[in-house]
Amino acid sequence: MSKHKDSSDHRSSKKHSGSKKSDKKRPKDGSACEVTKGRVRAHFLDGETGPWAKRLADQASAADDVVATSASAPKADSANAAAEVAAASPRHQGPDYTVPSSIDIVADPVLHAMSTRRSISKVDGETPNDSDLREIIRSLSSVADHKGLRPWRFIILRGEDRHRLGVALDEAAAVTRKPGERNEKPLRAELLLALVSSPSENPKVPEWEQHATAAGAGHLLELALWQAGWGVMWRSGTMTNEPAVRRLHRLSPGELLMGWFYIGAVPERYRERMAHSTRPLPDPDQFLETL
Ligand SMILES: Cc1cc2nc3c(=O)[nH]c(=O)nc-3n(C[C@H](O)[C@H](O)[C@H](O)COP(=O)(O)O)c2cc1C
Numbered sequence: 463m464s465k466h467k468d469s470s471d472h473r474s475s476k477k478h479s480g481s482k483k484s485d486k487k488r489p490k491d492g493s494a495c496e497v498t499k500g501r502v503r504a505h506f507l508d509g510e511t512g513p514w515a516k517r518l519a520d521q522a523s524a525a526d527d528v529v530a531t532s533a534s535a536p537k538a539d540s541a542n543a544a545a546e547v548a549a550a551s552p553r554h555q556g557p558d559y560t561v562p563s564s565i566d567i568v569a570d571p572v573l574h575a576m577s578t579r580r581s582i583s584k585v586d587g588e589t590p591n592d593s594d595l596r597e598i599i600r601s602l603s604s605v606a607d608h609k610g611l612r613p614w615r616f617i618i619l620r621g622e623d624r625h626r627l628g629v630a631l632d633e634a635a636a637v638t639r640k641p642g643e644r645n646e647k648p649l650r651a652e653l654l655l656a657l658v659s660s661p662s663e664n665p666k667v668p669e670w671e672q673h674a675t676a677a678g679a680g681h682l683l684e685l686a687l688w689q690a691g692w693g694v695m696w697r698s699g700t701m702t703n704e705p706a707v708r709r710l711h712r713l714s715p716g717e718l719l720m721g722w723f724y725i726g727a728v729p730e731r732y733r734e735r736m737a738h739s740t741r742p743l744p745d746p747d748q749f750l751e752t753l
Pocket residue numbers: 579580581582695696697698699720721
């Protein structure tokens with residue numbers, strides 16, 4: 463895939479950082495950006511979710527109230543009223559779980575995908591094609607990335623490349639096999655994507671932050687594949703960054719191999735099982751603390 467880069471789409475090319483200041487696609491009349499496959503717009507502008515949406519709704523209903531009451535109601539001193547409300551409120555002492563959340567992780571498609579995603583340990587042979595992969599990789603560009611360094615990339619392994627990985631893993635683990643025998647582990651999927659964390663020197667962005675960004679790209683990849691209907695499992699192991707394995711992936715000294723994503727179709731039996739199974743979500747309190 464990377465060998466046949468679409469020259470018309472520089473925005474998706476590796477190491478692209480930041481957005482262009484002169485935006486040729488922005489309409490001159492100042493209206494919202496044109497939405498294309500190469501340029502997307504945040505859902506916030508639709509004003510349907512989040513505090514922004516709530517404020518818009520509140521403003522709309524307040525405007526209605528003003529219209530309805532302006533003729534008769536006495537003018538309230540709104541500044542004094544707001545001060546009184548603030549004075550009456552108890553000081554915030556920590557999490558307040560008494561207010562019910564308006565966030566619905568079942569109704570919201572993104573939150574639903576996030577909370578239901580699961581790894582598929584045995585995938586079928588059908589795989590996303592390289593065009594599918596390009597689309598998915600584009601969607602990962604939203605990963606949080608200090609200074610936009612893009613410190614990650616994926617290496618596609620299909621067919622014979624998976625045997626080469628088996629040989630490298632064997633070499634790393636000093637495994638010798640009988641003639642005709644081979645390491646079957648990399649053959650568990652027809653398509654593997656190796657994730658490389660590729661930090662660069664930056665006075666403001668320490669190496670660990672760049673590894674965190676690369677890991678984030680991996681998690682987004684799993685989520686994107688899940689949402690696109692593909693099965694995936696992230697695997698690594700103690701040999702992942704051994705010299706023979708690093709050599710195969712042509713890693714530079716500062717780079718880290720973060721493992722491989724084993725990708726394929728979700729087998730029918732999984733789909734049947736998933737249709738009848740639910741997974742309990744953990745108690746969120748275990749992940750939340752205050753100072
Ligand atoms: C960096 C990384 C490496 C992993 N390596 C392996 C692995 O080698 N073998 C394995 O069984 N699970 C591995 N896992 C865990 C699985 O990908 C998966 O998350 C786990 O089985 C739990 O399943 P779930 O994703 O459905 O919750 C790894 C996860 C991460 C993030």
